[in-house]
Amino acid sequence: MDFDLTEEQRALRDSIHEFARRELNDDVVERDKSGTFSREAWQKCADMGLLGLPVPEEHGGAGADALTTIVALEALGRACTDNGLIFSVNAQMWACETPIVRFGTEEQKRRWLPGLCDGSLIAAHGMSEPGSGSDAFSLGTTARRDGDGYVLDGSKTFVTNAPESDLFVVFATIDKELGFAGVTAFLVEQGTPGLTVGKPLSKMGLRTSPMGELFFEGCEVPVENVLGKPGQGMLVFDSSMSWERSCILASTVGGMERQLERSLAYARERRQFGQPIGSFQAVSHRLVDMKLRLDTARLLLYRLGWLLDRGEPATLESALVKLYLSECYVRSSLDALQVHGGYGYMTEYELERDVRDAIGSRLYSGTSELQYEVAAKNLGL
Template sequence: MDDLLTPAQRSWFDAAVTFAKSELVDDVASRDLEGTFYRDGYRRCGSLGLLGLPVPREYGGQGDDLLSAVAAVEGLGYGCPDTGLVFALGASLWTVTMPILAFGTEEQRRRWLPGLCDGTLFGANAASEPEAGSDIFSMSTKAEKRGDRWVLNGRKIWITGGAIADVLVVFATVDPGKGALGLTSFIVPKDTPGLRIVREIPKLGMRTAPMAELAFEDCELPLDAILEREGRGARVFNAALEWERGAILAGTLGTMRRQLERCVEHARKRKQFGQAISKFQAVSHRIVDMKLRLETCRPLVYGFARTKARGEDATLEAAMAKLHVSECFVANSLDAVRLFGAAGYVCENGIERDLRDSVGGVIFSGTNDIQRNIIAARLRL
């Protein structure tokens, strides 16, 4: 890692690891079973400054760089076994905090960013719909201007943190006939009349990052609730997705590292047929593959962060990072279950939870098939 980070950036990784091991230790197995978000842990992350690392100090952040933020999230993933918490934290940071910072008015920044940075507010991004997942330009949620108000009507689904969010960035169309030019983004507080939580959605993994379906039923907003400008929602959406795709799996790097260390330790200690199972080539080669996947993932995530920090388009880098890291996490998690055998299959050791948590990575932020389409397009194929 040292060749990827400056000493200052590395210090954020170390601080996050130390913090997570001391402050984010609880009964994650029970919360996973119940599907409970660790809100107190989220607030603690805010008190350390992890939620606002790339946000200027004037808005409540740390004023640090993007690589420091990525390093800190990786450290959280290494020190904290609650993958859902780390994922939800990233979703709020990359798809709500950063868009408000980039596209918000001065008033919007000063209203929302301090709370998002210190952990008193949690943000959710509401774009997906039952009939419009990756095809955002086909969304049916409508925004209509009525006098001095905007009125939203429609449904959103698969919303990470939708049931626990204090503020949402919501996408709607002002005119379906305009396609991308009709898409508009809004900042919606949770207590806005007409915003209703339809249901929380049980899922395979990352159960501690609650998912919800939301309804907007004559949901009235002031005219200044628009984020960016009318008809510029696609710009906000694409930017949020780029941050999310490139950086939200930074925590997974830490999880994979911790996972690998557990497998190495187990392989050295576990005896079968009179010797440590690490001496069997089938086992040692599996661990080698896990190590190789981890080390090929890290440069992609930090490469994205460097490209983005330079102010350059990072669409390609984000798609490659999301695709490769998510696929490798699934492969490593399955290898870990195989290596631990029955002990990996049962719930008490947390090995199977990594496997369940890993599967979502090939779907969220645009499925991996979508990522391959993006990469192919950039190669002019």
């Protein structure tokens, strides 16, 4: 068993860490307050090659394998404190680029992937609806065949990146009677008549990541914009979700390392009752728990990357990673805040923001409860 990263992986990790520390942390407190997405930081991520990490080189990406991508995203999370930006990058990478890579026609790939990798385009993934969340395939948006295309009617909610997006990967049913077998994926361009992007939604955390609703009213989409085949939407969605569940939280492992380093330094330096607070067992044990969560989360994540690169089925492992990393991240964020006492509760310490951001991870890409369901099913229950 070899736990070493390759020289290239280590070099990539170090360069991303240095880049993120230097370039991505300006004004995060203010942008969090106002709920402002930074297009400038987005472009810097694109220029650094982050947006195209898993996209093949021929389409403008880096063609990185799963483990390398995970290591890169972990480094990003360790040094970049703008969790919303990281979330937006991930949402595009896993729920928009990956399905186009896997299911897109040559024309669709040529048309969209280079711009998504170089930062000139932003994409969003619209599955959730007011009436269908965890039960995603019970969606109500319809796609009626009409001449050379489809006419979409319905709405989507909680769509990350929507207010800034040029392209939407959208799911609709071509025949409700068919159940999940009627669900079909479409590529819908911003500006298509009949598509309205609603006002940005305000949320508890990840506030620098834009989110909005989509409304379709007689929205005509040409047949060339079907992603995959009609009726293959479940396959497209499951494939993106399995990548998303596997990799979207890689940056939280970096985030947990950052929280631990800060908390250790504070526990050594802050004195109460004449001694460093780290000498109190209640504090030191909390720090040990943070370290234990960090190491176990990283091991689970790297094992999953290794399995994915071997092309092995990893449904159980990706559900476990999504579940475990999100729960660890929430707890680690709370622990870091607690170790810092009242200062941890203050906005300028940038620890309370992590708590708000972390809670979202239990909800997006399938809630923790749903990951338990997937894992239980894969254990034969």
